[in-house]
Amino acid sequence: MFPRLFRVARRVRETPDTCTLTLTPEGPGDFSFKPGQFNMITAFGVGEVPISISGDPAQPLPLRHTIRGVGAVTQALCRLKPAEVVGLRGPFGTGWPLAEAAGNDIFIIAGGLGLAPLRPAMYQVLENRAAYGAVEVIYGARTPGDMLYLKELQQWRGRFDLRVHVTVDAAGPDWRGNVGVVTNIIPRARFDPYHTTALICGPGVMMRFVVQDLLKRGVREENIFISLERTMKCGVGFCGHCQLGPVFICRDGPVFSYARIREWFERRGI
Amino acid sequence: MEALEQLLAEHPFLQGLPSRHLSRLVDFAEAKQFDAQQFLFREGEAAREFFLIRSGQVAMEIYTARRGAITIQTRQAGDVLGWMGLKPPYQWNVDARAMTVVRVITLKVEGLWRLCEEDHELGYDLLKRHIGCMAQYFKSMKLQLVSLVHGV
Numbered sequence: 001m002f003p004r005l006f007r008v009a010r011r012v013r014e015t016p017d018t019c020t021l022t023l024t025p026e027g028p029g030d031f032s033f034k035p036g037q038f039n040m041i042t043a044f045g046v047g048e049v050p051i052s053i054s055g056d057p058a059q060p061l062p063l064r065h066t067i068r069g070v071g072a073v074t075q076a077l078c079r080l081k082p083a084e085v086v087g088l089r090g091p092f093g094t095g096w097p098l099a100e101a102a103g104n105d106i107f108i109i110a111g112g113l114g115l116a117p118l119r120p121a122m123y124q125v126l127e128n129r130a131a132y133g134a135v136e137v138i139y140g141a142r143t144p145g146d147m148l149y150l151k152e153l154q155q156w157r158g159r160f161d162l163r164v165h166v167t168v169d170a171a172g173p174d175w176r177g178n179v180g181v182v183t184n185i186i187p188r189a190r191f192d193p194y195h196t197t198a199l200i201c202g203p204g205v206m207m208r209f210v211v212q213d214l215l216k217r218g219v220r221e222e223n224i225f226i227s228l229e230r231t232m233k234c235g236v237g238f239c240g241h242c243q244l245g246p247v248f249i250c251r252d253g254p255v256f257s258y259a260r261i262r263e264w265f266e267r268r269g270i
Numbered sequence: 271m272e273a274l275e276q277l278l279a280e281h282p283f284l285q286g287l288p289s290r291h292l293s294r295l296v297d298f299a300e301a302k303q304f305d306a307q308q309f310l311f312r313e314g315e316a317a318r319e320f321f322l323i324r325s326g327q328v329a330m331e332i333y334t335a336r337r338g339a340i341t342i343q344t345r346q347a348g349d350v351l352g353w354m355g356l357k358p359p360y361q362w363n364v365d366a367r368a369m370t371v372v373r374v375i376t377l378k379v380e381g382l383w384r385l386c387e388e389d390h391e392l393g394y395d396l397l398k399r400h401i402g403c404m405a406q407y408f409k410s411m412k413l414q415l416v417s418l419v420h421g422v
Binding site: 111142167169170171172173175176177178179180181183184187188203205206209 | 327329330331337338339340341342343344346348367369409410413414416417418421
């Protein structure tokens with residue numbers, strides 16, 4: 001599993017601490033991925049980190065990765081300039097179960113950076129829109145300035161075949177949207193609980209609260225999917241850094257049905 | 271009056287309330303409309319009404335001299351507004367500003383209290399509904415606090 005070299009074609013600053021890198025491979029070779037998968041990206045001389053793929057799986061190259069600069073490696077990645085080179089291994093992990101969800105309503109709930117691994121799922125759902133029932137999206141960010149992919153959110157909100165709700169935790173008087181947490185919006189979402197596939201990614205506490213509310217609304221455990229984060233190192237279930245109960249997040253996840261990981265999800269001591 | 275009783279019956283907060291109770295609430299209820307940017311109530315004012323939002327969006331704001339008004343939460347159609355004003359000292363501790371045209375049903379707090387004292391069955395039913403709202407409110411506040419304070 002040696003890294004392939006990719007060159008930075010573009011860097012877009014999404015928020016003050018988050019950027020999206022557009023990466024093109026050095027030399028020939030294809031690349032394909034499923035929505036929800038991640039790559040291990042190396043900032044040379046600093047380290048390697050797992051980063052979700054946030055581009056369109058129908059147009060996998062150039063690759064897109066949205067990165068929040070919070071540690072040494074991610075900050076180094078966010079400082080990269082066009083033409084600089086990174087190492088990349090992947091794609092790894094399981095994806096969102098979009099083929100299995102065909103015929104169901106799709107309920108996408110994202111918090112903060114959690115929209116990045118869900119964006120490929122959105123692209124795929126919209127490319128096969130007729131295959132699904134109602135599509136509801138809830139996106140929560142800390143403040144209006146922390147929201148990712150503003151232009152795309154606006155485009156999605158402009159469509160007649162899906163409903164997009166946006167909320168923030170805090171805002172000034174200029175903000176004309178919702179203020180509050182994503183769970184406040186769930187009662188207003190229109191979906192048939194028994195025929196709904198929910199895709200959730202965000203902070204752990206948020207996902208826990210969302211799962212509780214979806215279960216209360218009658219969505220089945222096996223139809224609730226969450227994307228988990230844990231310190232991933234090898235990406236192939238070898239080193240054990242990302243073990244959660246009996247599963248390895250890098251190999252068996254990062255996307256899991258709630259039914260599968262209920263016993264270990266956000267539990268103290270695990 | 272019948273139309274008002276119908277509006278009360280349609281609001282999620284009062285869904286399923288027996289009609290004999292709804293008809294008693296009508297005496298203290300009034301349908302009102304607020305223009306965008308108009309205040310439903312302001313911090314420090316006496317809390318004389320309790321609001322059932324029928325349509326539109328309301329910002330709950332706290333004013334700070336340094337940063338101006340900060341929106342701490344928004345409320346929409348189907349939500350209730352003002353249960354904090356149902357306890358002494360019956361005074362609002364936030365501002366409620368209409369972000370859009372807002373239609374509400376107001377219930378007079380004084381009349382509501384009197385009615386609940388007279389009719390404990392109705393009082394207990396309303397209390398249970400309020401507790402449900404408060405539980406939901408505190409649950410979402412916990413999540414909001416964790417997100418804002420700890421960034422997770």
